[in-house]
Each structure stands twice: as structure tokens, then as C-alpha cells.
Amino acid sequence: MYCDRCGEPGTHPACVSARELEPPRYCPDCRRRMKVQVVPTGWTATCVEHGERRG
Secondary structure, eight states, X not given: OBOTTXXXXXXXXXXXXXXXXXXXXXXXXXXXXXXXXXXXXXXXXXXXXXEEEEO
């Protein structure tokens, strides 16, 4: 499993706290950079391999 903020393996305290305020940038399953769209009501992040995540 990869960090969805920095793309490195594992979980990092700085990334966990930053993720409270921003959407994921990397797919936690395959480490690919995701297409992210932020709107006033939330965000969507799409991985070409694993699909869409919402928040």
C-alpha cells in the first residue's frame, strides 16, 4: 500500500495530517498519479487503473 499524498510506501504522520485538508494525489493501490478535481462540495480523484474516489 502506498501513501495517497506523496506516493511512497507506508503511512507518514505529516501526510496523514495534511490529507485532512487536501485530496489524495496518488492511487494507494498502484502509486499512479491521479486526476484530481476540487469543487466547493468536495473532490474527486480518478486513477486510470482503479477508478474514482470521492470526498
